[in-house]
Amino acid sequence: MASVLRHSAKFTSGISSSLAACARNGTACAFPCHAFRHRNSSTSSKIRVDLDSSTGVAVMTLQGPPVNSMCMDFLTDFAISMEKLELDKNCRGLILTSAVPKVFSAGLDIMEMYGKGPEHATVFWRAVQEMWFKLYSSNMVTIAAVNGSSPAGGCLLALSSDYRIMADNPRYVIGLNEAQVGIVAPFWLKDNMVQTLGHRQTEKSLQLAQLYSAPDALKIGLVDKLVPEEKVLSTATETMAKWFSIPDHSRQITKSMMRKQTIDKFLSNRETDINNFANFVTKDSIQKSLGTYLAKLKKKKA
Ligand SMILES: CC/C=C\C/C=C\C/C=C\CCC/C=C/C(=O)SCCNC(=O)CCNC(=O)[C@H](O)C(C)(C)COP(=O)(O)OP(=O)(O)OC[C@H]1O[C@@H](n2cnc3c(N)ncnc32)[C@H](O)[C@@H]1OP(=O)(O)O
Numbered sequence: 001m002a003s004v005l006r007h008s009a010k011f012t013s014g015i016s017s018s019l020a021a022c023a024r025n026g027t028a029c030a031f032p033c034h035a036f037r038h039r040n041s042s043t044s045s046k047i048r049v050d051l052d053s054s055t056g057v058a059v060m061t062l063q064g065p066p067v068n069s070m071c072m073d074f075l076t077d078f079a080i081s082m083e084k085l086e087l088d089k090n091c092r093g094l095i096l097t098s099a100v101p102k103v104f105s106a107g108l109d110i111m112e113m114y115g116k117g118p119e120h121a122t123v124f125w126r127a128v129q130e131m132w133f134k135l136y137s138s139n140m141v142t143i144a145a146v147n148g149s150s151p152a153g154g155c156l157l158a159l160s161s162d163y164r165i166m167a168d169n170p171r172y173v174i175g176l177n178e179a180q181v182g183i184v185a186p187f188w189l190k191d192n193m194v195q196t197l198g199h200r201q202t203e204k205s206l207q208l209a210q211l212y213s214a215p216d217a218l219k220i221g222l223v224d225k226l227v228p229e230e231k232v233l234s235t236a237t238e239t240m241a242k243w244f245s246i247p248d249h250s251r252q253i254t255k256s257m258m259r260k261q262t263i264d265k266f267l268s269n270r271e272t273d274i275n276n277f278a279n280f281v282t283k284d285s286i287q288k289s290l291g292t293y294l295a296k297l298k299k300k301k302a
Helices: 002-006 014-025 071-087 118-136 153-159 187-197 197-208 214-220 231-242 248-281 284-299
Strands: 038-045 047-053 056-064 093-098 141-146 163-165 173-174 225-227
Touching: 014 153, 014 197, 047 173, 056 071, 071 141, 093 231, 118 153, 118 248, 118 284, 141 153, 141 248, 153 163, 153 173, 153 187, 163 231, 187 197, 187 214, 197 284, 214 225, 225 231, 248 284
Parallel strands: 056 093, 093 141, 141 163, 163 225
Antiparallel strands: 038 047, 047 056
16 A cells, blocks of 8 residues: 555646746746646656647556566556546547667566565566556557567557557567466466457467567557557557547447456456466476576576
8 A cells, every 4th residue: 555655646737847847947938838738747656647638648658667567566557547547537548658768568577476475476466467457448549559579568568458559670579478488378368369369379379479570460460550660659649539530438338348258257267367376476386487587588688
């Protein structure tokens, strides 16, 4: 609870924050104040949210260097931000993107799963489930603007969104590589991938822990569109306009109808999934795999 309060994202008025910035710099404000009338921003340690109430679009920028890994703080910030946006009548759509160069998100923070006991595993996994659930079941139009590599949990964010736009860079990869790490994608994430890629492609992708380059990801339908990196965000905004042209109520009912089966299955197996994760991840053999994988990641630099 203390951590929730500590990281509670504070929505501040765009006008007052820009005025404050001008005042801090001791300069005259270069922008007319009405330009900020409809903007609300919130910043926490790992995530920044900018909501433009005049367009109804919020941009959530992941800003946890070096790789936007999903540690407890990240997951807490994410859940709080999603709750606020979901309740905000001015917000109809959400774009997810990254401020970290070349990386959208490296997925779950492996340090949260390594050398920790079952109590921590339980709390951590509940937070991971919550991240997926909040995004997958969101009433908003959700677009992932994938401007860097996006393995495992990063791919989860993209998969649970309504639409995925990725930077056209063959060095950027995306996919569910859990098996390579020695862990297993949970059933709800597997179901989410099956809905996107179909059964056969998902089976191959998961068993082989495949990370696809951006062009290959487009070929198999893991992302919907590739654009030059500098156009990822503007394309996401343009795409949002198309989705906004459909009445919210009918689009939302359609979305919830399409996702209901997966959500119902998740909700009725949620506690079992948490227990499975806590038992699984604390096993000696799994800890050994995680340790080996971490060492490989560190060695890459040496
Ligand atoms: C029977 C089954 C029963 C139950 C099952 C129940 C549950 C299943 C269990 C688990 C399911 C989990 C679902 C999701 C899992 C995950 O998300 S696991 C995480 C997987 N992620 C990865 O494999 C990505 C690893 N990282 C990279 O490939 C690269 O870092 C990158 C391509 C993202 C970026 O490359 P670079 O820019 O070159 O950066 P570096 O590699 O140098 O990294 C910088 C720095 O960051 C550290 N780091 C990288 N990724 C992580 C991470 N995911 N967690 C923690 N730390 C990470 C890296 O080690 C470097 O650290 P330093 O060397 O600077 O200290």
